[in-house]
Amino acid sequence: MSVVTRIAPSPTGDPHVGTAYIGLFNFTLARQAGGTFILRIEDTDRGRYVPGSETRIFQMMQWLGLTPDESPLQGGPNGPYRQSERFELYGDYARQLVASGHAYPAFETPEELSALREAAQAAGHVIHVPSRDLDPAEALRRMDAGEAAVIRLKVPRDGETVVNDRLRDPIHFQNIEIDDKVLLKADGFPTYHLANVVDDRLMGVTHVIRAEEWITSTPIHILLYRAFGWPEPVWAHMPLLRNADKSKISKRKNPTSVEWYQQQGFLPEAMLNFLATMGWTHPDGLEIFDLAEFGRVFRLEDVTLGGPVFDQAKLRWYNGKYLREVLTEDDVAHRLHAFLAAQKSELPLDEYFRAVTRLMTPRLEVFSDFLDKTGYFWTEDYAVNEKAQAAIDGARELLPELASRLKNLPTFDAGSIKALFHTYAEEKGLKLGKVMPPVRAAVAGTLESPDLPDLLATLGRERVVGRITKAVS
The missing domain is CATH 3.90.800.10 (Glutamyl-tRNA Synthetase; Domain 3)
Known part of the structure; x- marks a missing residue:
């Protein structure tokens, strides 16, 4: 028997994570068997019909890579695929x-x-x-x-x-x-x-x-x-997706629109990986796996009925793992740049952008965090928070000397900068915890940033020296 599955959403609003969830399992079962996966639009409830919702459903399925074999877009031998x-x-x-x-x-x-x-x-x-x-x-x-x-x-x-x-x-x-x-x-x-x-x-x-x-x-x-x-x-x-309190997932307690997650900069691979674990566990205990691996090992009988919790924090964890461990640096840079361009950002995809992306990826979970965490890379008019200002105020004697040494450092790379800090600390009888935080505060306006030598090397000598000088003047 040829396996034929379908997903049949109604165009009544935002494309729902529940539709993506059920779509994933239908898509996978059909692909496993070399069968057919159908997308049908159930639009006979005209009182709840929302113009444009159908197109957004198609866009969601395309973004996730759950391409149907038959649908209102592709056509097929069993059409039409709209109930109306x-x-x-x-x-x-x-x-x-x-x-x-x-x-x-x-x-x-x-x-x-x-x-x-x-x-x-x-x-x-x-x-x-x-x-x-x-x-x-x-x-x-x-x-x-x-x-x-x-x-x-x-x-x-x-x-x-x-x-x-x-x-x-x-x-x-x-x-x-x-x-x-x-x-x-x-x-x-x-x-x-x-x-x-x-x-x-x-x-x-x-x-x-x-x-x-x-x-x-x-x-x-x-x-x-x-x-x-x-x-x-x-x-x-399939078991229903649940909120943390085990109630049925709803937008009152959790964002349920796939578009919302897309606009926050979640990756479709991470979303699919996360949804696959809703009521199912990889037989080898793997947490990170792609759609092909899911299709290789999935069995419908292994789905459990415990009421899977749609935990946004866990989804962010999955997304961060994909950014750090699955995608290449080049892929992250290109996807991040495309995401920012959609947000009307005009940052160029140049070597500086790639360097900042490489530096920040370990500290990101979703792309929407990027600009909030990297403002000091793009402007000299960055804010200095209270803790950073206190660190600057407590090191006004150290900072000018450090600025001078950084200015005269023969090679301005991360290794040379790190050695400079160690040498300076030894000469002054100080711990690195007294030397490096004020510099971080001066150049970034915060005490939370990537590794300081890498940060300074990425900003470049001129910016670093100018910012430290400005901070103490």
Whole structure:
């Protein structure tokens, strides 16, 4: 059997990290099997549709490198890939269910349904819709005559529906407790249940990998597969991403837009690596691995259900590891420069920029930290914080002499500068902790910076001597 997976987001807002998370596992399973990964846009809920959201979903998938085989952009043999462009299909399939006795037109008004629902809740059972008992031919005649109606699934009132999930023990649902869900609304638009099942079947989807919040909808979908006489796909409901307090991840407690992380300067490789560990652990205990390695060792059955925490601090750690240990210096410089250019920075990609990048990379976790941490490299008008000023004030006798020695140093490189500081400290009977911090404070305005000899060598002799002289004058 050829494996076909899909991701089916709705264009209702920011591209969500949850979509990226589920997309990663669907993409990987399809690639492992040499199968097909489909991106479908579920846009039938026109009340929540956000213009531009669809394009942003495409851009997110492209940024992450989770390229689908079929989508509204690529096209494919199973299109169209927007539900709004498949509108006529759903009405035909809904009528097919009515004709086979598995669904029925329902004519109750919202007010009537509200009263029925209240009565059902008071009695402790699911709502019974009177239209369920109408003769199917008469119901269709009334609907065809223009009478407002929805089409509802006719759930059996005996037995049970069992969800066989690859990640869980069988989940049993008593049919008597399942509502007759609306499949086709009065305006002709399908609900999620009908459109999802019809599209998955027509697109040949073999594995439905989605978030666990859809488990309660799955018996409805299984009943639809049975009503149509179609084989079920493989079901696998992934654990939801959680906040630190174990609540479902939400933008009230955590940024959930992938665009936000992109704009902060996170790397797509680090994001994918981090998302892969949400509910899954590398069998060899590796924390840093790429998409190819994930595809090599991943098994769907190894996903755990403990409620993975989307910890932004851990994601920053992953990103820092990629900057320091995975990417080359040249790659970091080019990506950082492209990121800054998108932020309207005009810094040139020259040897000085590369030197500063090389110096600062060990101190970075995300690219957005760069300008905040490197202001003194680009301007003489840098701020001097309180601790740095105190260090300067306490060394006004040392700094002019150090400036003179640095000015006359034959070779102004990191090794020579380091030797100069050691020699000076020995001559004066001082510890390096008394000699180097005031210089750091004078040239950077802070006591937190890269290794001082490297910093001075990168700034250059003229800047260093001028800044120390300015600081004590």
